[in-house]
Amino acid sequence: xxxxxxxxVNAGSMADIAFLLLIFFLVTTTIExxxxxxxxxxxxxxxxxxxxxKEKNLFIVNVNRQDQLLVDENLMExxxxxKAAINFLDNGGAPQGSPEYCDYCKGGMPDNPNKHSAKSSDxxxxxVISVQNDRLTSYKMYIAVQNELVAAYNxxxxxxxxxxxxxxxxxxxxxxxxxxxxxxxDALQDKLEVIQKLFPQKLSEAEPKKSGS
Amino acid sequence: MAKxxxxxxxxxxxxxxxxxxxxxFMLLFFFMVVxxxxxxxxxxxxxxxxxxxxxxxxxxxSVYIYAGKPSAxxxxxxxxxxxxxxxxxxTDLSNxxxxxxxxxxxxxxxxxxKVMVALKVDExxxxxxxxxxxxxxxxLNMLKIIYITTPGxxxxx
Numbered sequence: 539x540x541x542x543x544x545x546x547v548n549a550g551s552m553a554d555i556a557f558l559l560l561i562f563f564l565v566t567t568t569i570e571x572x573x574x575x576x577x578x579x580x581x582x583x584x585x586x587x588x589x590x591x592k593e594k595n596l597f598i599v600n601v602n603r604q605d606q607l608l609v610d611e612n613l614m615e616x617x618x619x620x621k622a623a624i625n626f627l628d629n630g631g632a633p634q635g636s637p638e639y640c641d642y643c644k645g646g647m648p649d650n651p652n653k654h655s656a657k658s659s660d661x662x663x664x665x666v667i668s669v670q671n672d673r674l675t676s677y678k679m680y681i682a683v684q685n686e687l688v689a690a691y692n693x694x695x696x697x698x699x700x701x702x703x704x705x706x707x708x709x710x711x712x713x714x715x716x717x718x719x720x721x722x723x724d725a726l727q728d729k730l731e732v733i734q735k736l737f738p739q740k741l742s743e744a745e746p747k748k749s750g751s
Numbered sequence: 752m753a754k755x756x757x758x759x760x761x762x763x764x765x766x767x768x769x770x771x772x773x774x775x776f777m778l779l780f781f782f783m784v785v786x787x788x789x790x791x792x793x794x795x796x797x798x799x800x801x802x803x804x805x806x807x808x809x810x811x812x813s814v815y816i817y818a819g820k821p822s823a824x825x826x827x828x829x830x831x832x833x834x835x836x837x838x839x840x841x842t843d844l845s846n847x848x849x850x851x852x853x854x855x856x857x858x859x860x861x862x863x864x865k866v867m868v869a870l871k872v873d874e875x876x877x878x879x880x881x882x883x884x885x886x887x888x889x890x891l892n893m894l895k896i897i898y899i900t901t902p903g904x905x906x907x908x
Contacts, residue, residue, distance in 0.1 A: 549769055556775035563779060567786035572869065573805040574899040582889050617906045673879030680878045681800040681898055682905035688804040708804075715807050745882075 575684055580742075595659045597626045597667045601683060603674035616682055623690035627665050627737065629658035638664065642698060642736060662694070662737045670744040687741060694737045699729075707733050794836050795819035800874040801903030808869055808897055812862040814854045818880060819873025833876045835884065847887045855893070867895045 599619070600608035607614045609622055630643025640661035659665035667687055671680055695707040710726060713719040719726065787810070796819045817836040821829045835842045837850040855866050868888055872881055888896060 549772060552772040553768065553775055556772050556779060560775055560779040560782065563782045563786065566789055567782065568789045569786050572808040572810070572899050573902070574808060574869065574897040575802055575804065576806045576867075576895070576897045579885055579889050579894040579896060581892065581894060620906075671878050673877060673882065675878040676874065677872050677876045677878055677881060678800045678874035678905070680881070681802055681874070681900060684898070685802040685804050685900075685905065692804055711806075 575681065575688060577684075591666055592660075592664075594631065595664045595666060597623065597659070597665065599667065599669045599683060599687070601669070601671040601675045601679055603672040605676055605679040607683070616679075616686065619683065619686045620690050620693070623667060623687055624693055626658055626667075627662050627690060628694055629665075630661055631658050632660040642701075644697075666740045666742055668742045668744060684741075688739075691737055691739050695733050698736050699733045702733070703729055792839050793817065794822060794825055794839075794841060795834060796822055796873050796875075797871055798874050799871060799899055799901045801905055802898075802900035803902060803904045805900060805902070806897070808899065809867060812858060812865050813867045813869045813897075814851060814858070814893075815869050815871060816851075816884060817871045818884070819876055833873070833880055835880075844883055844887065847884065848891055851887070851891060851893065865895075866893055867897055868893055869897050869899050871899045 598610055602608065607616060607619060609619065614622065628643050630640035632638035632640065638660045643661065669683060669687070671683075692708050699705060699707040699710070707730065710719070711730065714723065714726065714730075795817050797817060798819075815837070818833060820826070820831050820833050821841075829841065835844065835847065837847070837854055842850045851868075855863055858866060870881065870884065885896065888894070
């Protein structure tokens with residue numbers, strides 16, 4: 539008798555089955571890509587003595603229902619908002635020697651180095667950005683404004699972390715966020731907190747105005 | 752009998768497709784690993800606004816709120832006024848607290864205190880609605896929120 543080999547199993551349909559599974563997964567799943575601007579809402583509580591904020595330490599951003607910006611009583615384009623916010627936060631208007639003096643403030647952007655205006659904020663810790671919008675402001679504009687203001691804080695934090703530690707604040711927080719950071723996480727966390735203290739994010743939101751007329 | 756014997760020569764040998772399933776399985780495993788099951792069926796339009804100063808959302812401790820106009824196929828039934836969606840159904844503003852509490856209970860017990868509310872709001876919605884939602888969230892003491900956005904920037908486009 540001739541030797542018979544084991545008969546070959548027909549695996550042609552295996553590919554079809556695998557394809558079916560693949561298509562099922564393609565349809566029922568999504569790739570995770572959710573990113574966004576995180577915020578902490580203020581808790582509901584009676585504020586007995588609201589802290590007094592000097593007018594020069596307030597940066598008021600008003601958005602009306604036509605999505606126009608009014609920044610400290612001046613009309614402004616969205617593209618100028620980031621720069622204006624940086625200038626305000628980094629102003630360091632308190633004079634040298636006073637307890638509020640800010641020794642790392644550069645007075646804003648390259649076009650006015652070391653120019654500290656007495657009319658703008660005393661130091662970054664005192665500076666508060668207040669956003670007020672109309673109920674009919676579009677959500678798109680609202681997010682765009684928030685984004686620009688966060689960008690202003692990030693720009694300044696990046697600058698300070700570059701000066702103190704030689705890396706960028708946003709890059710490190712991102713690495714920590716995604717778990718790519720190799721090294722001492724606690725030490726990094728401490729350093730990040732130092733930077734956050736230099737430029738604390740003080741963004742407040744006023745109750746939106748009711749659109750009457 | 753001899754009539755039916757196969758010809759031994761001539762013709763190309765069949766191409767082996769045995770590796771095809773392996774390739775497809777590799778694809779399948781790739782998709783199984785990088786994706787997650789879609790849990791919500793979108794009932795509202797959801798064009799998210801653009802932003803680039805973003806953080807990543809921690810998926811395991813988040814509750815999603817969608818808001819926007821009803822999708823085209825539901826507009827006949829529900830009109831074109833913006834609506835809120837949690838889970839798989841529309842929710843009223845007055846019903847929001849209940850729906851949120853319910854959604855929170857589905858999370859892992861140890862993460863329920865760290866809950867983060869992800870707001871997926873259509874860019875054409877007005878801010879008043881978002882404010883109303885935020886007010887309800889404050890009432891519930893769910894203070895951590897994240898506005899989900901798409902990558903990009905409103906300024907330099």
